[in-house]
Amino acid sequence: MDPVRNPYAPGAGSPPPELAGRKDVIENAQIALRRVAIGRPSQSPILVGLRGVGKTVLLVRIKHLAEADKIRTIYIEAHEGKTLPELLVPGIRQTLFALSAIANAKDKARRGLMVLKSFMSGLKVTINDIEIGIDAEAGTADSGDIEADLPELMLALAEAASASKTTVAILIDEMQYLSEKEFSSLIMSIHRINQNALPIIMIGAGLPQILGLAGNSKSYAERLFTYPKIGALSERDAINAIVNPAKSEGVRFEIGAVNQILKVTKSYPYFLQQWAYEAWNIAENDIIKARDVFAAHNNALSTLDESFFKVRFERCTPSEKKYMRALAELGSGSFRSGDIAEVLGVKTTSVAPTRGNLIKKGMIYSPAHGDTEFTVPMFDEYMKRAMPNYKFRD
Template identity: 25%
Template sequence: MNPNPFKPTAGKRPPMLIGRESVIEDFEEGLDNGAGAPGRLMLITGNRGCGKTVLLRELQRLANERGWAVVSDSASLGLCDRLADALRSNKPVVTSMELGPSFGRMSVEAARAKGETLRGLVNERLKRLGPGKGILFAIDEAQSASIEELAALAVLYQQVLGDQDATGLSDSDQRGLALVFAGLPSMVDDLLEEPSVTFLRRAQQRTLGAISLPKVRDSYIQTVKDAGLYVDAETADLAARKSMGHPYMVQLVGYYMWRSAVRRGSQVIERRDVEDGHADAVSEFYEAVDAPLYYGLRSPQRLYIEAMAVDEGKPTRMADIIERCDRTQSWASKYRASLIRERVIEAAGYGLVRFTVPMLGAYVRDRVLWHE
């Protein structure tokens, strides 16, 4: 039996990291080009399911291959303490357990003290690494961390650069620190608004969006072939269109169309496998992406997008939202702004808005409004 090559599990590395080549190249160049190279400081953002965690783990793998120490964490309150503990443990790779969101804050003074502790630990660890090597801090779900702790890490990065300059070594021989944050788009907004971390405005910002459909089609053809089955270009093109180029849907459609063919006992993925697989993929996408997003919104925000969901596949007029919700113009403007900031919706022309998250409107119609 040919194992299914598609990996829709959250954070699992897919066979091909299509559409992310430029981010990977920038990061590799950053590690290879010596102290202060731009690719060593990155902010990776995107909506849920766009592949941030997968990409972050690929960057960790590349750093590890180059002899860098890698410390990874899923952010929440206490981030700096856990990073310090990881450095004290002297292990080459440390991955914390996935912690739930934390909305606590700490004092600026406490964050600075933790940053100073980290600075000493980082410099001690760097002394034990070879010339040109360093430590990668890979921070996932960064929007859940205390802004003060993220600011402390940004300051730490700058301080370590200065400490290494003071050694008198060439840029290529200096030990370094790389810092990659991955999180929802609101994370970048919060970080760049923080007065104490203006340095982060020089970080490479990479927003992960949809993958071009021709790349998806070609990856389907190659991945299926490498794993021992066959799909023709026309069928692969249909699968690509069904995926909408969304990284998670690419894996879901691939997984379920493969499963459909195998269950038929066929070595060829056909159009019917894509159609059947797409139905399963949509159901899983609803549960994994759309449902958590919808139920994670505040009640007024949910009311707002329920009003939008009525307009199937087309932008919604602000005037219609006001009428459907029986609310004021100021109410609609307030929650429009909040949903745009959280990248749930976007402006679609004068007085118009539309969803940015795939199938969110369909989910609300199918699973929320239909049941009311």
């Protein structure tokens, strides 16, 4: 069929044509945004799930909903190459300058910029093309300790927002890349803002290890945040994600074609989009059959290997790849660290640093103490394709 009309949208962060099965998550986030906007306390949602389940898509949707409600947004994506202050400063600066144009907030916004300059000085944050033509406020947010300084900065931002009758939503993707101290500073900031009933809310998304990060940071994190789990779609929602976009183009999926896509993708949203996209391009007419899905299989798998799996695989060292291949050898699901070490023929303690590095890189996580699982669905199958017939011992 005509690839131009293809309604499916495989790709990292690409919004699917049918955002199936996520209505409750979106509604609860919107309720939290609107409660904060009217001065009511609300727990901030942090979306938790594996790769490819649509966390980024949801976070972007929440951002758009916030903006539709006239809420200012600061959107950042955490990663290994930058610290939290480096990521936050540009958005906070831009927001404070915008608030300084509002008559009632001019003084508070100006003070916020002074505190921002102190914050940058204390933590030695230097960002290209970022200049604040104003003196720092000595003694505020300039200690060089992010746990002490970020709450001061966020409080100054919140007070400026309150003076202008503006709500600010800070949205943070890939939160698992934050250090424990950075996460702790965010928790302390939100706790302080909530205590003063000020109009700032933080909404985040990250891999499952963020639950441990939150628990390690501050005991009251569970009272400040909710952690909606974003996973594979239910069968009904997965069918809707496949069938409805095609229906809007006058195209029908045979039940056998739908069942085959459900089977091979395990109802993970990213993979549903990829297989439906390829099946559409293979089909000769406006009825997509099971044979089209079978014919599209290699194309879908090849595209995923290159664009979804390989980019993560290539970030890893040879020893990390060997560890992941051993995990894949055990199959899908969660396995004890000792089982992986046994496949490698070594002691568990000798591969602990490698395991730790892979957790930091977001390749694996620990669903329970001593257990290990891939953060990317179906990555075990990819590892076997990438490293077939691997010999773990000489």
